[in-house]
Amino acid sequence: MTAVRTTSVERTAARAALAVPGVSELQPSLRQSLAEAATRVRRTLGSAAPSPETGIHAERAPRTGAWHVEVRCVLDEDRRALDTARDVREGVRSAVDAYATRHGIPGPVTVVVTVTRTTGHRPSHHPGTTAP
Secondary structure: OOHHHHHHHHHHHHHHHHOOOOEEEEOOOHHHHHHHHHHHHHOOOOOOOOOHHHHEEEEEOOOOOOEEEEEEEEEEOOOOHHHHHHHHHHHHHHHHHHHHHHOOOOOOEEEEEEEEEEEOOOOOOOOOOOOO
């Protein structure tokens, strides 16, 4: 398994996850955040923003050929997190399966979705007032 293929699988998974209604962004893992911070020290001003696949980690089991994809995402609070996470899991699984099959690297695909937070406008609530 080459790094190029893994990167391509991660890119495919990122596009599929971001296409799901209710997903506002992908959230890098702590490992990815630390690597990005170290890289940022070496970058010049005006460099490109981190790629969206930083919230994705894919690997292929050497013995079984199974793909395992982890997706860390931030969701809009307008939709139920459970429904959105299920849609992300299915969309990513389907996209990675299709990509792997097209490129001759098929295998079962498992997807784990972690919702790191939700975003959106929340009505402010001040002590002594009632919420709408």
